[in-house]
Amino acid sequence: MQAPIPDNMPRSHLVISVLWPSFGTAIIATGLFFSAFHPRDLVPFDLDIDVSPIAAYSIGFFLFWLLGIVSSYGTLYFTISNARFVGNQEN
Amino acid sequence: MQAQKTGDGEQELYAAHQKIYPREVTGYFTRLRMLSVVVLLGIYYLTPLLRWDGRQALLFDLPARKFYIFGLTLWPQDFIYLAALLILAGLSLFFFTALVGRVWCGYACPQTVWTEAYLWMERKIEGKRSKRMKLDKAPNSAAKIRTKALKHTVWIIFSLWTGFTFVGYFTPIDQLAAKLFSASLGPWETFWILFYSFATYGNAGFMREQVCKYMCPYARFQSAMFDSDTLIVAYHPERGEPRGSRRRGTDLQKAGLGDCIDCNVCVQVCPTGIDIRDGLQYECIACSACIDACDEIMDKVSYPRGLIRYTTENSAQGKKQHILRPRVIVYAAILLILCGTLLTNLLLRVPLELDVIRDRNTLYRETREGLIENVYTLKILNMDSKPHQYTLTADGIDGMKLVTDEPEIVVPAGAVQELIVRLQADEFNMESRSVAVNFYLQANEANHLKTVEEARFVGPGKT
Structure with missing residues (x-):
């Protein structure tokens, strides 16, 4: 069986394959999330935090991006490790 | 990065990336493309400057949570309209792809448009293809560093302008300009201007065709919208082969040659570095640079034009060509229904x-x-x-x-x-x-x- 990830695939492509889809997802998620919730309503325990909306949106975006990166990296990790596992069994 | 054939006929997927130096082209389609590039860039840079009712005409005012689209004001509750607009854009892409192939890629995609702009600056500063290749190979010298520094300075200024304009869609651009000139930009505004500038600089200056080849989902699934009647850029192998160089006035039949003189100009002009004579490839963004380049050569050697041309699989095989076919009609119908629903809803919307x-x-x-x-x-x-x-x-x-x-x-x-x-x-x-x-x-x-x-x-x- 041919491994789904060629060994000579450049590292930069692997990095982009994690960063790029999660970037797109983060844009959509940020849009959906902040259409439903106002950043002002998200401050917990009535804390007196003064965060500008742009800062809140930006931080939200990066949190979503991080979440997407975790997910994309998980997929990549399992794909590679499964491919190696299957490869080892066949050898 | 170029796909290279290995001995056993299997494609080696990853070979070291080779920088592509697209050769300059002139011709009908190139002029059309440049027109498209100029118009689209114009729309991008000028739209935030338009005014409507005493405010910016198009403003996605994130701090105030209101989207102004000319006479229309959308609130977070109206999110559905924006979602519908995005679906409409996606469907239009399906429709136009089925009809005219990857015209989006070649003429309208931001990646193409900005790459063309950056390439134009590169040509103005570093010179023609051969000069650029020579410059890159040459050892570092004061002249080389000066030329390169000039190019990157111009690129960076253009990128910063692009980033500034981008943020100007989300926060009023006049205030943004005032803040910029009084050096009082907020940290996040500064961050996003730099972020977008960096992305532009990287994508249009360096990544270029690699974005199309490795990052673009559309390039991967566009084949699902293709059929035998979709417009493609194709080489005419029956006419061109066997290719080969020849002297002027050679009797082609005697020499056993086709019309392709194997000058490789079609490969040199290709922004994605492919050889169109190998057939339809997913890397081809249908920019038609090879059509113009080949036509020019055909004129020079007094052969008829169109060895590489816009065609469809059916018409290339001499079959009947259909413009209206179920796929196109279905896409058009869905598009019309959605457009109608959106418009009616917008008109009947009670603010x-x-x-x-x-x-x-x-x-x-x-x-x-x-x-x-x-x-x-x-x-x-x-x-x-x-x-x-x-x-x-x-x-x-x-x-x-x-x-x-x-x-x-x-x-x-x-x-x-x-x-x-x-x-x-x-x-x-x-x-x-x-x-x-x-x-x-x-x-x-x-x-x-x-x-x-x-x-x-x-x-x-x-x-």
Whole structure:
């Protein structure tokens, strides 16, 4: 069986394959999330935090991006490790 | 990065990336493409400068949570319109792909448009293809560093302008400019300007065709929208092969040659570095640079034009060509229905919203006159661009009275107003313990500005 990830695939492509889809997802998620919730309503325990909306949106975006990166990296990790596992069994 | 054939016929997927130096082209399609690039860049850089009703015409005002699209103001509640607009854009892409192939890639995709712009700057500074290749191979010298530094400076300035304009779509661009010149930009504004500038600089200056080949999802799935009647850029192998160089005036039949003189110009002009003569490839962005380049060569050697041309699989095989076919008709029908629905909804959209919240502390109370009273908090959202005065009424129970302390309800443009109202009704007229009542809100001078909201009126219940 041919491994789904060629060994000579450049590292930069692997990095982009994690960063790029999660970037797109983060844009959509940020849009959906902040259409439903106002950043002002998200401050917990009535804390007196003064965060500008742009800062809140930006931080939200990066949190979503991080979440997407975790997910994309998980997929990549399992794909590679499964491919190696299957490869080892066949050898 | 180029796909290279290995001995066993299997494709080696990853070979070291080779920088592509697209050769300059002239011709009909190139002019069309340049026109498209200039118009689209013009739209991008000038749109934020347009004014409408004393404000920026197109502004996705994130801090204020309002999207201004010329005469239209969208609120977070109107999110569905933006979603529909995005779906429309996606469907149009399907439709045009089925009809004319990857015309989006070659003429309108931001990646292509900015790459062309950066390539143009590169050519102006570093010179023609051969000069650029020579410059890159040459050892570092003062002249080389000067040329490279100039190119990157121009690129970076253009990138910064691009990033600034991008942020200008989300925060008023005149204020942004004022802040920029007084050096008082906020940290996040600065960050996003730099982020977008860096992305532009990287994508258009360095990544270029690699974005199309490795990052673009559309390039991977566009084949699903293709059929034998889709417009493609194709080489005519029956006419061109066997290819080979020849002297002027050689008898082709005697020499056993086709029309392709194997000059490789079609490969040199290709921005993705492929050879169109190998057939249809997913890397081809249908920019038609090879068509113009080949036509020019054909003119020079006095062969008929069109060895590489826009065609369809069917017409290339001499079959009948269909423009209207089920796929195109279905895409067009869905597109029209969606467009119609969106437009109707936008036209019928009432820029007024009423939220009714029942007082949570007391279910009901009795007034001195013995009437049952319920208290409500009303939130009136005037999404119009003008202030309005409203009349509030309610019904649902015979003889029900609406009492409020406010003499008149006036809500400024784009504002939310809270209003405490009390409904009073005779218990005798209530059919059950909890009765549905309706609040009607009507703008005084605008008939179409009205809305209705249901609420519950609670009493002690029949005994």
